[in-house]
Amino acid sequence: MKKILITGGAGFIGSHTAVSLVQSGFEPVILDNFSNSDHSVIGSLERILETKIKWYEADCLDGDSVREIFSENEFAGVIHFAASKAVGESVANPLKYYRNNVESLLILIDAMAEYGVKDLVLSSSCTVYGQPEILPVSESTPRQEAESPYGNTKKICEDILRDYIKSGAKSRIVALRYFNPIGAHPSSEIGELPKGVPANLVPFITQTAAGIRRELTVFGNDYDTPDGTCVRDYIHVLDLADAHVKSIQYLFKQEENFYDVFNVGTGNGNTVLEVIKAFEKVSGKHLNYRIGPRREGDVVKTWANTDKIKNLLGWTPKYSLEDSMRDAWNWQVKLGSAGK
């Protein structure tokens, strides 16, 4: 079985990718410092998969630990999720973000080169596109100046990888630009664990319905969209996880010295009110929300052109918005009031 190192593998997307990797015949090895995840995720994964999961509590910024993990395992590839991801915090504390998101990538690339591991998948984000002029947004759309230090770290990481490959490195690398990952594993064993007040819409919805938050504010309903609220491309986290497996399999088939980027979204945009309606339908709950003023800096509408990933990786999403909302709600019910 090919071993795949997943940094940040105890986190939201990493843990679901661990499931998909095992189900596709790989052996995931998790490296996480648990700064934004819980140790209980390991047990949850083992219950879902009915197998032991190898994991290390380590920090990607600690080069000695990272190299030690490489020396103990023969990795076929690496998926690098570990990063800090709170946009607001990145504005207040940019150096934390440049260090954790950019320096960790450099340390990882060095370790991969030292141990002859060629294949890498990086978590990037649709945030690199800003507000695209043409929709749906394809990979050839020029990236825009980042709105936050967090967004900038994703652009910089992409640039580092592109330049590294341009320099003749033998690696094979894919950066995946995620749109809006939501949902949870249908078993309700793993899901998103937002710390404090959630910055994303779906955990805010489920926490409001669970009584943890009093009400949801919808930021603006006078935009140029079907119902005036902002539009995003919401993708079930298990579909996103599958895109990582397909990316690793794709990389194995490429010549050395390879870099490419792929959008990962459903190809459909949904408004905030559509997401709320889907939630109310699958949960049978009425959501307490109100319309508030526009929020500065919000992208009004974005959704992905997914032709490239469909054609080259043979990947297509399987889950609907309602599936995602059902799984997110079941996960919230399981969490109860945790996350207060």
Ligand SMILES: NC(=O)c1ccc[n+]([C@@H]2O[C@H](COP(=O)([O-])OP(=O)(O)OC[C@H]3O[C@@H](n4cnc5c(N)ncnc54)[C@H](O)[C@@H]3O)[C@@H](O)[C@H]2O)c1
């Ligand atoms: N969730 C989203 O909406 C979204 C969208 C686009 C891109 N991304 C990117 O996807 C990746 C995964 O996101 P997520 O939503 O699963 O986040 P998450 O916070 O749930 O998972 C990240 C994991 O990395 C770990 N981690 C952070 N810094 C570390 C370090 N220095 N060493 C070891 N472990 C470390 C955390 O403990 C956590 O378990 C991130 O790179 C994020 O920027 C996420």
